[in-house]
Amino acid sequence: MYAQVVKSEGSKTRDEMTPEELAFQDRIDRGEKIEPKEWMPEGYRKTLIRQIGQHAHSEIVGQLPEGNWITRAPTLERKAILLAKVQDEAGHGLYLYSAAETLGVSRDELMELLHAGKMKYSSIFNYPTLTWADMGAVGWLVDGAAIMNQVPLQRTSYGPYSRAMIRICKEESFHQRQGYAIMMKMAQGTPAQKRMAQDALNRLWYPSLMMFGPSDKDSVHSAQSMAWKIKMNTNDELRQKFVDQTVPQAEYLGLTVPDPDLKWNEEKGGYDFSEPDWSEFYDVLAGNGPCNKDRLGARVKAWEDGAWFRDALVVHAEKAAARRAVAAE
Amino acid sequence: MSKEWPLWEVFIRGQHGLNHRHVGSLHAPDAEMAILNARDVYTRRNEGVSIWVVPSAQITASSPSEKGPLFEPSNSKVYRHPTFFDIPDEVGHM
Numbered sequence: 337m338y339a340q341v342v343k344s345e346g347s348k349t350r351d352e353m354t355p356e357e358l359a360f361q362d363r364i365d366r367g368e369k370i371e372p373k374e375w376m377p378e379g380y381r382k383t384l385i386r387q388i389g390q391h392a393h394s395e396i397v398g399q400l401p402e403g404n405w406i407t408r409a410p411t412l413e414r415k416a417i418l419l420a421k422v423q424d425e426a427g428h429g430l431y432l433y434s435a436a437e438t439l440g441v442s443r444d445e446l447m448e449l450l451h452a453g454k455m456k457y458s459s460i461f462n463y464p465t466l467t468w469a470d471m472g473a474v475g476w477l478v479d480g481a482a483i484m485n486q487v488p489l490q491r492t493s494y495g496p497y498s499r500a501m502i503r504i505c506k507e508e509s510f511h512q513r514q515g516y517a518i519m520m521k522m523a524q525g526t527p528a529q530k531r532m533a534q535d536a537l538n539r540l541w542y543p544s545l546m547m548f549g550p551s552d553k554d555s556v557h558s559a560q561s562m563a564w565k566i567k568m569n570t571n572d573e574l575r576q577k578f579v580d581q582t583v584p585q586a587e588y589l590g591l592t593v594p595d596p597d598l599k600w601n602e603e604k605g606g607y608d609f610s611e612p613d614w615s616e617f618y619d620v621l622a623g624n625g626p627c628n629k630d631r632l633g634a635r636v637k638a639w640e641d642g643a644w645f646r647d648a649l650v651v652h653a654e655k656a657a658a659r660r661a662v663a664a665e
Numbered sequence: 666m667s668k669e670w671p672l673w674e675v676f677i678r679g680q681h682g683l684n685h686r687h688v689g690s691l692h693a694p695d696a697e698m699a700i701l702n703a704r705d706v707y708t709r710r711n712e713g714v715s716i717w718v719v720p721s722a723q724i725t726a727s728s729p730s731e732k733g734p735l736f737e738p739s740n741s742k743v744y745r746h747p748t749f750f751d752i753p754d755e756v757g758h759m
């Protein structure tokens with residue numbers, strides 16, 4: 337999802353656990369929250385830093401494909417809405433960086449790992465947003481997929497992560513609905529507008545399915561993360577839920593999901609659908625998607641161009657503090 | 666790497682006259698900027714009418730390992746709760 341492939345540290349059976357690790361696992365099994373200064377296995381801490389960091393980076397990098405359309409929104413109202421949506425994503429990134437910081441890593445360290453290519457963000461943001469209809473499809477599908485994953489994470493075992501998720505979930509519904517509203521407008525518009533909406537769905541459908549991460553049979557790190565309750569559902573469970581929820585919404589729009597094998601399966605009470613092309617997924621993760629260089633380049637540039645300003649504010653704050661100290665003498 | 670902005674804890678009082686409540690943290694170069702950032706990060710939907718910011722380094726927290734002894738004294742005093750006392754129904758609401 338926003339954290340698609342998170343390497344998890346070690347997986348131990350109860351017999352292999354130390355008494356401390358056993359007590360820790362029991363707390364999680366009882367549904368207790370783990371708070372920052374409490375004892376936790378090193379692997380739990382490291383896996384969480386990776387996962388929350390990746391999630392935070394996705395929120396921040398995720399501003400870029402939509403930011404691309406702010407100046408070209410079709411009306412002032414749409415522009416204001418899109419600005420508010422993108423600003424929310426900045427907020428989501430900040431909530432999550434603070435949650436990660438409670439685990440003993442600094443925000444600047446996480447930024448530098450991202451900029452050095454040592455931490456990832458969701459593969460979805462390496463696809464381009466070519467038309468205004470993509471703003472609709474992103475809100476509807478990408479935020480829709482994010483919600484699928486974030487709602488259960490509100491119950492995750494790590495207190496600060498859980499609280500960040502609760503805040504984020506309160507804001508996500510607006511994101512998905514504004515996207516779907518754009519899709520409705522386009523799909524019910526002129527034939528050319530409807531074609532744009534269909535084209536956006538065609539391009540973003542499989543990348544959205546990839547957001548849930550590799551298929552369970554190839555997802556090697558799931559078991560430990562699920563035992564620790566930092567992953568609440570398997571990738572395939574969430575992907576299935578997403579497809580089941582989204583297909584009727586596409587039908588309402590009169591749009592066709594670009595999957596000839598999509599079929600309702602009465603027996604399982606869900607749709608059968610085609611898997612995305614996983615080789616494309618791994619290729620995008622490895623840095624070879626259509627926009628990887630642009631996205632990371634934009635982040636690094638913003639960080640470097642803003643350095644003088646961040647530094648100037650620190651110097652200003654230090655001088656003001658010194659002046660206050662003198663005045664108080 | 667230049668110097669990182671210090672971390673601040675943010676407390677917000679909502680519309681209904683309740684206490685300020687901890688909502689999260691953020692980085693800012695000084696207190697004034699921390700308030701402005703807190704406005705943007707934590708009150709985008711009218712969540713508050715007042716903001717407090719405190720440097721995170723100034724917070725002293727109770728230690729999780731002393732949770733037992735620290736809170737034990739109140740565990741044994743169940744009579745502090747009204748439900749400890751049985752009042753007959755005939756007495757009416759109390």
Ligand SMILES: [Fe+2]
Nearest residue numbers: 395424425428
């Ligand atoms: Fe978000």
Ligand SMILES: [Fe+2]
Nearest residue numbers: 425479508511
């Ligand atoms: Fe969102």
